[in-house]
Amino acid sequence: MTPPTLIFAVGNESRGDDALAPLLLRRLDAWLxxxxxxxxxxxxEDFQLQVEHAMDMAGRKMVLFIDAGMDTPxxxxxxxxxxxxxxxxxxxxxxxxxxxxxxxxxxxNAPPPAFILCIRGEQFELGSPLSPAADSHLDSAMDFMKxxxxxxxxxxxxxxxxQQATGDTIKHEACRTQ
Amino acid sequence: MTDQRDSLETATHPENLRRVxxxxxxxxxxxxxxxxxxxxxxxxxxxxxxxxxxxxxxxxIQGRPYWEAPVMVQRLCGICPVSHHIAASKAMDMIxxxxxxxxxxxxxxxxxxxxxxxxxxxxxxxxxxxxxLFGFDSDVAKRNIVGIAAAYxxxxxxxxxxxxxxxxxxRVTAGKRIHGTGSIPxxxxxxxxxxxxxxxxxxxxxIVTWSQESVGIAQQLFAQNLDLYSNFGRFKSHTLNLVRxxxxxxxxxxxxxxxxxxxxxLFDHYDYRRYWDMIFEDVKPWSYMKFPFLRSLGPETGWxxxxxxxxxxxxxxxxxxxxxxxxxxxxxxxNGKAAGATLGFHWARMIEMLHAAELxxxxxxxxxxxxxxxxxxxxxxERGVGVIEAPRGTLIHHYKVDEHDQIIxxxxxVSTTHNNQAMNEAIRQxxxxxxxxxxxxxxxxxxxxxxxxxxxxxxxxxxxxLGKMPLEIELLDVEGSMLSKLTRSAGGVFRDDLGPNVxxxxxxxxxxxxxxKTL
Numbered sequence: 160m161t162p163p164t165l166i167f168a169v170g171n172e173s174r175g176d177d178a179l180a181p182l183l184l185r186r187l188d189a190w191l192x193x194x195x196x197x198x199x200x201x202x203x204e205d206f207q208l209q210v211e212h213a214m215d216m217a218g219r220k221m222v223l224f225i226d227a228g229m230d231t232p233x234x235x236x237x238x239x240x241x242x243x244x245x246x247x248x249x250x251x252x253x254x255x256x257x258x259x260x261x262x263x264x265x266x267x268n269a270p271p272p273a274f275i276l277c278i279r280g281e282q283f284e285l286g287s288p289l290s291p292a293a294d295s296h297l298d299s300a301m302d303f304m305k306x307x308x309x310x311x312x313x314x315x316x317x318x319x320x321x322q323q324a325t326g327d328t329i330k331h332e333a334c335r336t337q
Numbered sequence: 338m339t340d341q342r343d344s345l346e347t348a349t350h351p352e353n354l355r356r357v358x359x360x361x362x363x364x365x366x367x368x369x370x371x372x373x374x375x376x377x378x379x380x381x382x383x384x385x386x387x388x389x390x391x392x393x394x395x396x397x398i399q400g401r402p403y404w405e406a407p408v409m410v411q412r413l414c415g416i417c418p419v420s421h422h423i424a425a426s427k428a429m430d431m432i433x434x435x436x437x438x439x440x441x442x443x444x445x446x447x448x449x450x451x452x453x454x455x456x457x458x459x460x461x462x463x464x465x466x467x468x469x470l471f472g473f474d475s476d477v478a479k480r481n482i483v484g485i486a487a488a489y490x491x492x493x494x495x496x497x498x499x500x501x502x503x504x505x506x507x508r509v510t511a512g513k514r515i516h517g518t519g520s521i522p523x524x525x526x527x528x529x530x531x532x533x534x535x536x537x538x539x540x541x542x543x544i545v546t547w548s549q550e551s552v553g554i555a556q557q558l559f560a561q562n563l564d565l566y567s568n569f570g571r572f573k574s575h576t577l578n579l580v581r582x583x584x585x586x587x588x589x590x591x592x593x594x595x596x597x598x599x600x601x602x603l604f605d606h607y608d609y610r611r612y613w614d615m616i617f618e619d620v621k622p623w624s625y626m627k628f629p630f631l632r633s634l635g636p637e638t639g640w641x642x643x644x645x646x647x648x649x650x651x652x653x654x655x656x657x658x659x660x661x662x663x664x665x666x667x668x669x670x671x672n673g674k675a676a677g678a679t680l681g682f683h684w685a686r687m688i689e690m691l692h693a694a695e696l697x698x699x700x701x702x703x704x705x706x707x708x709x710x711x712x713x714x715x716x717x718x719e720r721g722v723g724v725i726e727a728p729r730g731t732l733i734h735h736y737k738v739d740e741h742d743q744i745i746x747x748x749x750x751v752s753t754t755h756n757n758q759a760m761n762e763a764i765r766q767x768x769x770x771x772x773x774x775x776x777x778x779x780x781x782x783x784x785x786x787x788x789x790x791x792x793x794x795x796x797x798x799x800x801x802x803l804g805k806m807p808l809e810i811e812l813l814d815v816e817g818s819m820l821s822k823l824t825r826s827a828g829g830v831f832r833d834d835l836g837p838n839v840x841x842x843x844x845x846x847x848x849x850x851x852x853x854k855t856l
Contacts, residue, residue, distance in 0.1 A: 173397070173412040205515050207416065210463055211501040252416070264493040286397045 162201040163220035164311070167255075170227055171206050175287035176280025179227040179297055180204075182289070183278065186301050191308075199311070207252035213261040213270070221313040222273040224255040225300075227280035227293070234296035235303065238320045240273040272313035274320060276300065345765040348374045348383035371764060371785055373772070381773045384765045386757075386789065387626075395747040403432050403721075403738045404522050410734070411516060413749075416459075416795055419452040419507055420727035422520055423589075424734040427723030429522035431610070432738050434715025440708030441524035446589050447700045448510035448519060449725065450693040453588060454544070455503025456728035457645075457690040460793045461551065462496020465683060469558050473787050474780025492554070495547045499690070502544050506697060509533045524712035534701055541698045545659070548691040552663045555684040559675050567671060569770070570679035570763040570788040573598040575631060575641035576651050577616075577755065579726050582606065584653030586692065588726040595631055595641065596651055603633060609724040612733055618750070628757050629750060640758035643730030644792060649685040650676045657699070660692035679763050682791040727752050729793050753794040763788040 168184035170177045181204050191197045203215060208224070216222050224240065242263075243256035253261070255275055262270035278300045281290045289297070307319060348354055354374035374383035394413050401409060407426040411418035423445055430437065437445070466485050470492075485493050504514070511517025512527055519525050529537075559566045580594045581587035592606030593615065607615055618627040619636040630639030650668065655661040667684055668676050675681045700706060723734040730752030737746035767788045772781050 171412055173409075203514075206412075206418070209500065209504075210459065210497045211504050213497065214501055261493075261497060264490065265497055285394060 161218040162199055164200045165215060165219045166200060166202050166223045168204045168225045169208055173285060175282045175284050176227050176290055176293040177283050178289055179278045179280055179293055180225040182297060183225055183300055187304060208258050209253055210261050212258050216262055216270055219271045221271050225276045228277040231277045231279040233279045234299035235276060235278045237276050237323050240275045274316055345384045354382055379774050381768045384768045386761050386764055398744050398747045401744050402742050403429055403744055407520055408518055417727055419448060420732055423449055424723040424725050424732045426520040428721035428734045428736050431721035432718055433523045434718055435523035435713040437524055438710040438713055439705045440528055441711055443700055443703060443705050444510050444525045445520055448507055449589050450696045451503045451506025453693040453728050454690055455500045457686045458496055458499035461686060465790055468787050473784050499547055502540055523714050528708055529706040538701050545694045545698055548694040549659060552687040552691055555687040566680045567674040567678050570767045572762045572766050574759050576647040577641045577643050577731055578648045578651050580652055585656045586648055586652035610722045626757050627754055629755050642759040643752055643755040645685040645689050646682045648726060649688050655692055657692050657695035659695055660688050663688045679788060679791050729795055730755050756792050760789055760792050
C-alpha cells in the first residue's frame with residue numbers, strides 16, 4: 160500500500176548547510192520508527208527535484224518538500240506550495256512548484272496538497288560542515304515536525320501554514336516570493 | 338560594423354558603453370551571467386558569457402582514498418552524477434590496473450545509456466521545448482512547461498516518462514536512486530538480475546518508439562522554421578569527441594578525434610590517457626572558467642565544440658540502425674546546413690536519445706548482464722584517466738594516487754568547460770543577428786538564453802536549486818539612479834517594478850543586475 164504522506168528531502172550533504180534536509184529526514188526516519196509510524200510515511204532524498212518526482216506523488220494524501228534556504232526566515236518557514244513553473248536558464252533543477260505543475264501532465268488531475276518546509280541555512284560551501292546556526296535551526300525544525308506529524312489531514316497542515324503566515328506575515332512572504 | 342566590434346569579446350572603450358547584465362543568481366557558487374556592452378545607438382560592442390566555474394571539487398577529493406572517488410564525485414553534480422560516477426570509475430580502473438569483464442562493462446554501459454536517455458529527455462522536453470514549440474519571443478507567460486502541457490499534453494507526458502525510464506535504468510544498475518555504488522574501481526558490484534531485466538524490458542519498445550517520434554519533432558521544427566533554425570547563432574568551430582576504433586559513435590569509450598572547422602582531421606583515435614598532449618586550458622581575466630584549446634592550434638584559434646552536435650556529425654556512423662538512419666537524414670537535410678547549426682544540437686540530441694534507447698534494448702537481451710564475474714584487478718598504477726562522452730560532451734577525470742592509496746591530485750575538464758568559447762561565439766552571433774541596433778526586449782534577451790540552452794550547459798549543479806533564480810535587470814542612469822527595474826518572477830512573468838504596466842521594452846540606459854534572493 161502506498162503510504163499516504165510523502166516527504167521529499169532535497170540537498171547535498173557535501174555542501175555545508177545544504178545538508179539540512181537530508182539530516183532532518185534521517186532524524187525523522189529514526190523518530191517514526193521509534194513511534195512505530197513508518198508505514199504511514201515514505202521518505203525520499205535527492206540532490207535536486209526533477210520531473211519524475213511528480214510520479215512519486217501519485218496516490219498520496221499529502222506531500223511535504225523539505226529544503227534549506229539562504230534567505231529563509233530563522234529558523235524555518237512552513238507554507239502551502241502551489242503549482243507554478245519557472246525554468247532556470249542555467250540550472251536543470253525544478254522547484255517544488257514546478258514539480259506540482261508536472262503532475263497533471265501525467266495524471267490529468269490535480270496533485271495532492273503539498274507543503275514546503277524551508278530551513279534557514281547560512282553557508283553552502285563544498286566540504287563545509289553544518290554551521291552552528293543551521294544545527295540549531297535543524298533542532299527547531301525537528302521539534303516542529305514532531306508536532307506537525309501528529310496531524311494526518313492536509314487541512315490541519317494548512318491551518319499550521321496559515322498560523323505561521325498570521326504570526327509572522329513578513330517572514331512568510333519573504334520565503335514565498337523568492 | 339567596425340573592426341573592433343568584429344569579435345565582440347573585448348570592447349575598445351568599455352567605459353563609454355552601457356552595460357546590460359543577465360544574471361540569474363543561484364545560492365551556490367555555480368552560475369552564469371551574460372554581459373552586453375552597448376553604445377548610445379544600441380550597437381553591441383562586447384558580449385561575454387561569464388561562468389563561475391566549480392573548481393572546489395578538485396581540492397575536496399584530495400586526501401580521500403581512491404576507491405571513494407566514484408561515489409564522492411556524484412556530489413559534484415545534481416543532474417549528471419552518473420556521468421561523474423562512470424568517468425571516475427574508468428580512471429580508477431587504471432589505478433587498479435584492471436581490464437573490465439564483459440559483465441562489468443555492459444552493466445556500466447547500460448547505466449550510461451540510461452543517463453544519456455534521461456538527460457536528453459529532460460533537456461528537450463522540459464527545458465527547451467517551450468522555446469522551440471512556442472517561439473523564442475512568444476508570450477513569456479506561456480513559454481514554460483505549464484504552457485507546453487496545456488498545448489501539447491502528449492509531448493509533455495512523454496518527456497516525463499522518458500526521463501523516468503532512464504532514471505529506472507540507473508536505479509537498477511547503480512543499486513539505488515541516488516548515491517549509487519554500482520560502479521567501482523575495476524568493475525561493478527552488482528549485475529542485472531532476470532527480474533530487473535524483465536522489469537526494464539516491459540517498457541523498452543515504447544521508449545524506442547517515443548524516442549523515434551522525438552527525432553521527428555526535432556526535424557519538423559527545423560523544416561517549419563528553416564531559415565531561423567539553420568542560421569540562428571550559427572558559427573564555425575573545430576570539434577572534439579570520442580570515437581570507437583572503427584569510427585563509430587561510442588559514448589562510453591574510444592579514442593579522441595579532433596577536426597578543424599573545415600572538417601579536416603587534426604588527430605584521430607588519440608589515446609585519451611595522454612589527453613594533455615593535445616588539449617591545454619587557457620585562462621582569461623574576465624572569466625573564472627578556463628578555456629580549453631587544441632595545443633596544435635594555440636589558445637586564440639584552437640577552441641572547439643563538444644557534445645551531441647559534434648558527436649553525431651563527426652562520427653563515421655552510429656552503430657544502431659534507427660539512429661543511423663536518422664543521422665543520415667540529419668546530415669543531408671537542407672544540404673547539410675542543419676548539421677552546422679547551433680540549434681542542430683536539439684536534433685542531434687534526439688538522435689542520441691534514440692541511439693541510447695536502442696542500445697538499452699540491445700543490452701537488455703544480452704545474457705552477459707546476468708554474469709557473475711564482476712571485478713578485475715591488475716598491476717597498481719599511480720595515475721588514472723577516465724574519459725566518457727557525457728550527455729553534454731566529453732568529460733575528463735584525471736587522478737594521481739600515492740602509495741597510501743590517497744588521491745593527491747585531481748583534474749576535471751567537464752563538458753561545459755570544453756564548450757566555454759563555443760557558447761561565447763554562439764551568443765555573440767545572436768547579438769549580431771538580433772540585438773545589435775535594436776531596443777532590448779525580454780524576447781530579444783531570451784534569444785541569448787536560447788543559444789546558451791542549445792548547449793545544455795551544466796553550470797556546477799552540484800546542488801539542487803530550490804531557489805528559483807529570479808532574474809532582475811536594473812536600468813540606471815549615468816549617476817547610478819535607478820530608472821527602471823525589470824524582474825522575471827519565479828513564474829516566469831516579467832514586470833516593471835517602477836510602473837504599474839508591464840513594459841518589456843527596456844529604456845536606453847545603463848543596466849546592472851543585482852543578486853536576487855533565493856530560497
